[in-house]
Amino acid sequence: MQVVLLSAEYPPMEGGVGDYTRRLALTLHKEGLEVAVLTSAGAGGLPGDGLEVHPRVRDWGWSCLPAVLRFLRRSRPEVVHLQYQTGAYRMHPAIHFLPEALHRLDPPPALVVTMHDLRLPYLFPKAGRLRSWVVLHLLRRAAAVVVTNGADRGRLRGDGRPARDLLEALPPGKLPTPVALIPLGSSLPATPPGDDRSAWRARLGLHPEEALLGHFGLLHPSKGADLLVEALAGLRRAGRPARLLIVGGGSGSTDPGNVPFARNLREKIASEGLEEAVLWRGPCPAEEAAALLRACDLVVLPYRDGASFRRSSLVAALTLGCPVVTTQPQDPAEVALEEGRPALVDGENAALVPRDDQEALLAAIAALLDAPERRRRLGEAAGRLGQAFRWEEVGRRTAALYRSVVQCT
Structure with a gap:
């Protein structure tokens, strides 16, 4: 089967969608x-x-x-798989x-769309409901839609959950396209080579009594790295x-709003000494990033919009078996x-704190730093x-989806 993965973001550009597309391509090639x-x-x-x-x-x-x-006229694939993040x-x-462009091909390939989030395009000032309309226009004309979590699947199926990123919730039946839940694959290897925790901590210049908190990924306001810096300041003021x-800690290649946030974060770090x-x-x-995160006592991901x-x-942090502190999801799904x-x-397998609650975040971190056995259990789970x-599972399920949509076209 011939497949074209279409993505605006791809390495060496920084960004999660590009990394996902690369790893999906590698996995499908092995399939x-x-x-x-x-x-x-x-x-x-x-x-x-x-x-x-x-x-x-x-x-x-x-x-x-x-x-x-x-x-596409030259490559003539059976499937075009769009990696969508507006x-x-x-x-x-x-x-x-x-979809309209693809129907100019003979025969047209089946279109699969992975929704990496449900955020809307800007379009123009006061675009209003037109912003939702263009997203639904794309999804209605796809052969299948892939989501990475149960909440997004529920929103697109119209099960009554409020849409966090779309302007309006979908009523049941508004999206007739099949929606498949295929989880993300980890961007980091679960067992990095040279995974000697003590050696990595020594390389970082840590003293034996120092606790190490970890944060991973691009610096985006929604990821709450500034909240983690405030928690670090609170720990150190308390004598810890x-x-x-x-x-990671870059600004990425596709969101210009990350640049001022990263600059302000560095200024905040300086102002707090x-x-x-x-x-x-x-x-x-990836191997180095994985080993560094495993060297941390806690990985802290205080998403402002909740864990998802x-x-x-x-x-990645879960796959590595790191003890994780993160924020409560907006929807359990x-x-x-x-x-x-x-x-x-x-x-059970993470410590969840209320969103945007600095005191709760600091208290959860401090409690876990005082409880090494609890950290160990959280990490194992x-x-x-x-x-x-x-x-391997992501690739198997994706290839099966391709086969099903090709058979139906």
């Missing part, structure tokens, strides 16, 4: 599929991957559709009209020898892998949950 990636100009992939990567699209405005069609496409409406390791207490390890190989399995940083039961449970995010 025996013929996979090509069509992406932005300049995003040529990583050396040694052995993947067919075509950085052909110079702009994701209206000119992107003719560029995509020119490539920020990656510069909030422009063009990509939402991909603690440091913070920020792994924490320059020596905060360690930065920017973009680094659409968050690749959370998925955000952290569900099957109907009816959340998989992320407070006190997180690792068991993390097995659900293995790429």
Whole structure:
């Protein structure tokens, strides 16, 4: 089967969608599929991957559709799999009209859309309900839609949950397209080579009595790194020898709003006198990032919008078996892998605190730093949950979805 993965974001660009697309391509290739990636100009992939990567699209405005069609006329895939996150496409409406473009091909390939989030494109001032309309226009004309958590599946099926990112909730039956829940795969290896925790802590210059908190991923306001810096300051004011390791910590390639947030975060660290207490390890190989996170006493992910399995940083920390402190989901289905039961449970495989509650965050971190046995149990249970995010399973389920949509077209 021939498949084209279409993504505005791809390595060496920074960003979770690009990393996901690369790892999906590698996994599908191992499954025996013929996979090509069509992406932005300049995003040529990583050396040694052995993947067919075509950085052909110079702009994701209206000119992107003719560029995509020119490539597809030559490659003639059976499936086009769009990796959708509106920020990656510069909030422009063009990509939402991909189905019409595909129907100019003979035969048209089946379109699968993975919704990495349900946020809306900007379009223009006061676009109002038109912002929801263009997203639904894309999804109604796809052969299948993939989501990464139970809440997004529920919203698209119209089960009555309020839509956090869409302007209006979908009534039942408004989206006839089949919706499949396929979890994210982890962006980091579960068992990194050279995983010697003591050696990594020594390399970071930690003293034996110092606690190390970890944060992973791009610096975006919703991820709450500033809240974690405030918690670090509170720990140190209370006389606790603690440091913070920020792994990744870049601004990404597709969201310009990250840049001022990252600048303000560094200014906050300086104003609190924490320059020596905060360690930065920017973009680094996945194996190194994994080993660094495993060297932490706690990984703290205080998302302002709550924990969700659409968050690749959370998925990675769980897969690594790290004890995690994060925020309560807005909807229990955000952290569900099957109907009816959340998989992320407070006190069982993570510590969940109220969103935007600085005192609760600080108290949870302090309590766990005083309870090494509890941290160990949380980490072991997180690792068991993390097995659900293995790429082998993601690839198997994705390939099965492709086969089903091709048979139906």
